[in-house]
Amino acid sequence: MKGVWGVSSSPPAACAASQGPGPASPASEDTAWSRSPQDAARAEEAPLRQRHLLPRPAAAAAGWCWRRGPGQARRGAARRGRGLRSRSRGRAALLAVRSGRRRSWRGEVPGQGSAGKVGAGAAGKLLGPLRPSRPVPSRPVPLRPSPAPGGTAGGPLAPVAPGSAAREPAAMPPGSPAPARPRWGVALWLGLLGLQAALGWAGARARAGGCPPPCECSEAARTVQCAGRGLREVPRDLPPSTRSLSLTGNPLGSLPATAFPALPELRDLRLSSCELRAVEADALAPLPSLWQLDLRSNPLDFVSPRAFGNASSALRELSLAGALANLSAVAALLQGGALPSLAHLDLADNGLLSLPEGIFSALPSLQHLDLRNNSLVSLHNVSFQGLGQLESLNLSDNSLMRLRNATLSQLRSLPRLQRIGLSHNPWVCDCNIEDMVNWLKESNQVEGKGSLSCSYPDGLLDKPLVKIRSSDLNCSLPVDIQSQLQTSYVFLGIVLALIGAIFLLVLYLNRKGIKKWMHNIRDACRDHMEGYHYRYEINADPRLTNLSSNSDV
Template identity: 65%
Template sequence: MLGCSLWGSAPPTPTGEKRGAGWLEPLLLLLVVVLSGWVLAQQTADCPGTCDCSEAARTVKCINRNLTEVPVGLPRYVRNLFLMGNHIQNVSSASFPPETLLELSSLNLSGNRLQWVEAGTFAGLPSLKQLDLSDNALLELSPMALGNTSSPLEELNLRNSLYNNSYVTAVAQLLQQEAFLNLKRLDLSENTLLYLPQGMFAALHSLQHLDLHNNSLVSLHGVTLENLRQLQSVNLSGNALKRLRNSTLLQLRGLPQLTSLNLTHNAWVCDCGIEDMVSWLKESDLVEAKSSLKCSYPKGMENRSLVAIDFSELSCPEPTDNQTQLQTSYVFLGIVLALIGAIFLLVLYLNRKGIKKWMYNIRDACRDHMEGYHYRYEINADPRLTNLSSNSDV
């Protein structure tokens, strides 16, 4: 009767079947509860204690936890790993072991006082597309950090990441590797770079966005841009550029996808050497806010808009002045050297007798010395004089 009241109008079944059906449902419910608890325990165990993990968002955050190394035991499902604001100074292949984080696509290591990135550090991350190393002080950045094969990396952020501007050569060597064939966005801003090594970007055929703002670049001479056929935007604001040479303007004209070029806040020198650049500015639509580009030098042209310049106002420094000054310096140096030589010869002439006597004395001393050696040799060579040589001095 109890079974009938519980199951309502279910058709009558044999007693054995009724008892089996009554035990099956609670058993399944208990099994589901146990499995759920086991899965929850596994998820909790896979998340390091210093991190916050979300399997639904495929995200692990270990932010401002005073970590000195990359946590071990990261869950395999992680796609976005945030390690900002810690004290991780060194990363290597041991930090991201192969076959452990196969789905990791975004890695943020900014603000870590990071100094060393060793060879093969990110080679075990086959899905890595975004890498942020900004706000660090890199002393060593291995050219083989991503391995020696093509990487899926699309975005690299090195903003304010170099210990000083001399480490740009290490960055250039890194970017020239085959691993960066898929790179689309590169941020090198705020690194006080004075120059860019020749061919630094030549291998970045997929690059679309290049950010170089707030550096100290004086010139783009030797910078190769003609291979960047996919380049869409370049930010050169906040540098120390004086003018863009014809070779650079020619490369910019040849980039079919380029639609945005930021040249604001540079120290433009408005003399006759800037005429070609001004002509290009007037006819080009690439430059953002080109009417805000102002002259910094020479005196009398300050704060004049480049696109509003009349070429008749531009003057050129006379090269003859510098050449004349250089020739004058050479003549003065020649006169000084001739005077020193004349004084030296005069001293020799006035002391000719004493110098002659001194040379004779040196000659006589050398002759006496050589005669003494000759006499010693004769004694040693004659057996009859052996005893004599042992008891006498030359």
């Protein structure tokens, strides 16, 4: 084993005796203070470095001794005078000081009062990696006594880096390995590798899920955003677990039967502003769990009643705002019974003049019906019977002039109806609106009923309906004009029938005179026609023409 520095338990005198003569005597080959001629020359050339060295008596007084290992005697001839051990310890000390590790070569752990001996095996581990591969002229390590407790000098010797004598020496625990270098670069490199692996994993998951390149997929929310990507058809490689799909603003044109792949978990489909003109049969059949369908702002001409296939659809919300020129495009779908679970129907902004009879009869689960911003003039053909779940009805921004008694009776019969919108309609305040005024005063279903006002006549212009009294209407005609007109039509028919019967009776009584008169007219017509025939024959034959002219002469 190699020789190492250690704290000796023997007295200073014994330590000095074991080390032999001092620096003035010839250098001993077995002591740590032996210097090679190169070291002596370097010491003479650099006195600034040598002033940090302490004489051997001071080291002996500090209790330091040089111990030799058993194998040093056999290898001493090859290593004497080269200062390998001093050089290795000096390099280790410089590295320890530069790395900020304040360790002490005296073998004491900071915070402990007792000093421990550094074993030969620990020193070998510490100095082994720092030993150069070829001999280099040795360089003595500057040492200075460590401050003893209480601020007095006289502690064991400690290595001092050149030019840094004022710094506190670093302490090294007994038996500890070499000081560990900072690993911040390694940690940063590993972090970058981890980030790259995570991004690659996320990309692989996205590709494995089938997210089409022009779209953006969110695995956490299970949504696919393909809005405004210029798509001419629905992407085929959509993730099967998609719950929300947005295709808004793509010029799709139409939805054929094979438009969508199998998406069993899709619930929200947005197809607004897609220039759709037709939705063919079975186009939405691969979407059995569809709840919300947005078809706003599309010029729809045809929607097949079998667009959802042969089975009933689970659709709950259907938006057709601004998508219909007339309701016949979707009338077959609404009346065909394919939407038994539909709860929200939006037909706003379509310019509808009227509604087909029984258009809502096959929607038993309908809760919200939006008919605002159309051109509806009357609701006499509309039947609200069977809509027991209806909660809100919006008829604002239409052309309604009045609500007839039949319509008011149907609205009263709906048990769950809570909100009715009637604002921005040109109400005509005549005698026919009296029943509606009374209904408004009694009902709490109409939203903003205080803002409903008259648009005609001029005497009641902008007057709220709820403030109109019967005397303000000045009804000079009977209230039920329709029944009066029906009575007049019946009387007119009876009079016309009586006149016809009298005419026929007169003809029957004068039948003989009429017959004689008819015969006379026939004979006169026959004589007149014979004269014309005779003249035609004479004019056609030249001989008869000359004879006729001579006879005339």
